[in-house]
Amino acid sequence: xxxxxxxxxxxxxxxxxxxxxxxxxxxxxxxxxxxxxxxxxxxxxxxxxxxxxxxxxxxxxxxxxxxxxxxxxxxxxxxxxxxxxxxxxxxxxxxxxxxxxxxxxxxxxxxxxxxxxxxxxxxxxxxxxxxxxxxxxxxxxxxxxxxxxxxxxxxxxxxxxxxxxxxxxxxxxxxxxxxxxxxxxxxxxxxxxxxxxxxxxxxxxxxxxxxxxxxxxxxxxxxxxxxxxxxxxxxxxxxxxxxxxxxxxxxxxxxxxxxxxxxxxxxxxxxxxxxxxxxxxxxxxxxxxxxxxxxxxxxxxxxxxxxxxxxxxxxxxxxxxxxxxxxxxxxxxxxxxxxxxxxxxxxxxxxxxxxxxxxxxxxxxxxxxxxxxxxxxxxxxxxxxxxxxxxxxxxxxxxxxxxxxxxxxxxxxxxxxxxxxxxxxxxxxxxxxxxxxxxxxxxxxxxxxxxxxxxxxxxxxxxxxxxxxxxxxxxxxxxxxxxxxxxxxxxxxxxxxxxxxxxxxxxxxxxxxx
Amino acid sequence: xxxxxxxxxxxxxxxxxxxxxxxxxxxxxxxxxxxxxxxxxxxxxxxxxxxxxxxxxxxxxxxxxxxxxxxxxxxxxxxxxxxxxxxxxxxxxxxxxxxxxxxxxxxxxxxxxxxxxxxxxxxxxxxxxxxxxxxxxxxxxxxxxxxxxxxxxxxxxxxxxxxxxxxxxxxxxxxxxxxxxxxxxxxxxxxxxxxxxxxxxxxxxxxxxxxxxxxxxxxxxxxxxxxxxxxxxxxxxxxxxxxxxxxxxxxxxxxxxxxxxxxxxxxxxxxxxxxxxxxxxxxxxxxxxxxxxxxxxxxxxxxxxxxxxxxxxxxxxxxxxxxxxxxxxxxxxxxxxxxxxxxxxxxxxxxxxxxxxxxxxxxxxxxx
Numbered sequence: 001x002x003x004x005x006x007x008x009x010x011x012x013x014x015x016x017x018x019x020x021x022x023x024x025x026x027x028x029x030x031x032x033x034x035x036x037x038x039x040x041x042x043x044x045x046x047x048x049x050x051x052x053x054x055x056x057x058x059x060x061x062x063x064x065x066x067x068x069x070x071x072x073x074x075x076x077x078x079x080x081x082x083x084x085x086x087x088x089x090x091x092x093x094x095x096x097x098x099x100x101x102x103x104x105x106x107x108x109x110x111x112x113x114x115x116x117x118x119x120x121x122x123x124x125x126x127x128x129x130x131x132x133x134x135x136x137x138x139x140x141x142x143x144x145x146x147x148x149x150x151x152x153x154x155x156x157x158x159x160x161x162x163x164x165x166x167x168x169x170x171x172x173x174x175x176x177x178x179x180x181x182x183x184x185x186x187x188x189x190x191x192x193x194x195x196x197x198x199x200x201x202x203x204x205x206x207x208x209x210x211x212x213x214x215x216x217x218x219x220x221x222x223x224x225x226x227x228x229x230x231x232x233x234x235x236x237x238x239x240x241x242x243x244x245x246x247x248x249x250x251x252x253x254x255x256x257x258x259x260x261x262x263x264x265x266x267x268x269x270x271x272x273x274x275x276x277x278x279x280x281x282x283x284x285x286x287x288x289x290x291x292x293x294x295x296x297x298x299x300x301x302x303x304x305x306x307x308x309x310x311x312x313x314x315x316x317x318x319x320x321x322x323x324x325x326x327x328x329x330x331x332x333x334x335x336x337x338x339x340x341x342x343x344x345x346x347x348x349x350x351x352x353x354x355x356x357x358x359x360x361x362x363x364x365x366x367x368x369x370x371x372x373x374x375x376x377x378x379x380x381x382x383x384x385x386x387x388x389x390x391x392x393x394x395x396x397x398x399x400x401x402x403x404x405x406x407x408x409x410x411x412x413x414x415x416x417x418x419x420x421x422x423x424x425x426x427x428x429x430x431x432x433x434x435x436x437x438x439x440x441x442x443x444x445x446x447x448x449x450x451x452x453x454x455x456x457x458x459x460x461x462x463x464x465x466x467x468x469x470x471x472x473x474x475x476x477x478x479x480x481x482x483x484x485x486x487x488x489x490x491x492x493x494x495x496x497x498x499x500x501x502x503x504x505x506x507x508x509x510x511x512x513x514x
Numbered sequence: 515x516x517x518x519x520x521x522x523x524x525x526x527x528x529x530x531x532x533x534x535x536x537x538x539x540x541x542x543x544x545x546x547x548x549x550x551x552x553x554x555x556x557x558x559x560x561x562x563x564x565x566x567x568x569x570x571x572x573x574x575x576x577x578x579x580x581x582x583x584x585x586x587x588x589x590x591x592x593x594x595x596x597x598x599x600x601x602x603x604x605x606x607x608x609x610x611x612x613x614x615x616x617x618x619x620x621x622x623x624x625x626x627x628x629x630x631x632x633x634x635x636x637x638x639x640x641x642x643x644x645x646x647x648x649x650x651x652x653x654x655x656x657x658x659x660x661x662x663x664x665x666x667x668x669x670x671x672x673x674x675x676x677x678x679x680x681x682x683x684x685x686x687x688x689x690x691x692x693x694x695x696x697x698x699x700x701x702x703x704x705x706x707x708x709x710x711x712x713x714x715x716x717x718x719x720x721x722x723x724x725x726x727x728x729x730x731x732x733x734x735x736x737x738x739x740x741x742x743x744x745x746x747x748x749x750x751x752x753x754x755x756x757x758x759x760x761x762x763x764x765x766x767x768x769x770x771x772x773x774x775x776x777x778x779x780x781x782x783x784x785x786x787x788x789x790x791x792x793x794x795x796x797x798x799x800x801x802x803x804x805x806x807x808x809x810x811x812x813x814x815x816x817x818x819x820x821x822x823x824x825x826x827x828x829x830x831x832x833x834x835x836x837x838x839x840x841x842x843x844x845x846x847x848x849x850x851x852x853x854x855x856x857x858x859x860x861x862x863x864x865x866x867x868x869x870x871x872x873x874x875x876x877x878x879x880x881x882x
Contacts, residue, residue, distance in 0.1 A: 004722045007753040008713040010864050020717055048707055048841045052714050052828070088825055092840035125835035126719045433552045433615040434582050 018451035027136030028058025034076035040443035110151035127157035201442025245329035302477035303485035308337035314492030527603025552582035576849035578617035704802035727811025
């Protein structure tokens, strides 16, 4: 029978509409559910974007009732909801939240989950779509996927869908990522798999494509002929507060941030224009960038292009801070990097010879994520005898991802006066000052997209594997070579090690001052 | 113009000569480093009524709190020609680190100005390169001329405030055909989330299966919001592929309307448009649309707004199957509706279709 068309659907909002579904959250008693997922779903509801008969099932090990679970989530929502907490809306929203206690590896728990979902379907009068959200510890991903497959929950009733959303980290190297991809692929089709990277849900990350491809001003200049270098910075002023040292010391900056978030930003900045905005068209172009990264093979190549470092004792915002190895839950002999800087080249026609510098680190002076595109200097013929301001004479386009999302452009102007002196000035667009309304949280957008079947802002398996392939070579040089590149050091509260500055100085560049 | 009608200088800001508006505005920003000027559009309110200055200023303040713009308030009084007067002010909101972000407002009071003069005043004080959105208050009367509307990017009207809807509609449609501007009607915006709620209700497969059995539609609107109900009815007729609306046999009560159309299946669908009883909850009357019900066969979908609360309730019944949902409702304030329009950027493609159908509905309800 042909699918009936809802005549009242209107392309009112230029945004995705979620389809009726049940979201099953594995690891539902964790911080992510309480702090991000439920407030995101609540805010989707507050915007009127939740589908009818929507249900949430929290799946976790601890024993608790629906009422207790709802009360905990309500408390979390009061603290974390972007649009505040409305009793009437929460009451309607919360009555559709349920709790399901089970071990992740217990087949009986999945039988009971299936019975619960079937009961919801009977109450609805029709089978619903199912979205399984893996918000548990990463080591539970494979057992959960195995159990979903064994119980048949991975198969949706006819005309419906079953999808899975995987939180990061998606593997810890190429081997584990492939193994996980194999398990996912045995359970869900790739089109039903949504690997979340919350950076892609951020307004400015999405705006990169608009900036590049909707403005005739930039794209003709977006190549090696006009661009001198590109810098991507992700600075954190935090260290290992809140017990995060335990996880971080097993991951490090390269695996925790570069492989996923920063490579996603790099792809968006460097990719070719997609033929359309479908998920696969965009992701095809993004993965080409990762594939075209010039590999760094062997300790010499890694030492020449990558700087790793840990912070020593110092101070941030006037508060004394211990060094990385003295942090809670960090191995005192740790060789895990809290900072990494990379010089990358993308071997394509467009980007030949243009260095892409990436730096990410903990305990830097401030929290900031941004991309800066540094244009080549003009010939300066008419101004050859005029004193310019060193590197600051170049035009720079800055895309601020967080905080204070926006776009700034640095240009040169003539200083007022009789003399022909030039001065750099900044044109600055800030989302928060131009638009009074707050941007949706990244999770709101991403959850809505997953429910609507739009995978554009999610990583595809080949993106993930190609990124790991590149990262693994660096890890190999660091941890498994006879002459590993040194672990550098920087005082907490500084902008990183001197070696990272030297990395750019070799090319006649310097890190942008944030 | 009597002294009593003169605008309160405090509310409108600093009175400045027309020729030095830009210079005076620059002075505001030069004098205060903590203030940042921000502007994404030119937003103008045009009115030919003197009494609403305070309301317009409040509306502009509410709009600029969410949408940075250069705000223009143009009050053009039908009086003997007199020199135009101008005031400048700024609407500011906290930003960060002790800074504030401000939108400029320029207010003009004109007397006896024609379209050319209005055009000169408005177009002479736009923030260059930014689109112009004009919120036209009341009916499209003397200054609504081609030379003015041809420069507008988006025109906002409120058909619930039109004194002669059929004539106004013809005037608007004529202008729209001849010039390339976007039109938004607040009466249409008032049903935005109710229409969304209806779409949500029929995401339910059971309800959708029974939709072809539809026999009756009832729309209840607040006092003064018949146009919102008519636009909604016209949209429903169009989306359900109903034939041309005809007056129904049953005579409605005063102010109400009863219509019918023939469905594609050959059945008759009746549409009752009712004003809420005056004795009803007073709060309800600040709402344009209080309820919408679609019923027939084994299906009933009711969408309602209790006491004009911030939420819409949806009840879907299809045979034994039933459920209820809650969704956010449209703003009841005009400024809130305009803000919602600004957030949505592109207009509704459906509105253009519905506006073209509206004359049939006005005729069928005897409103022509």
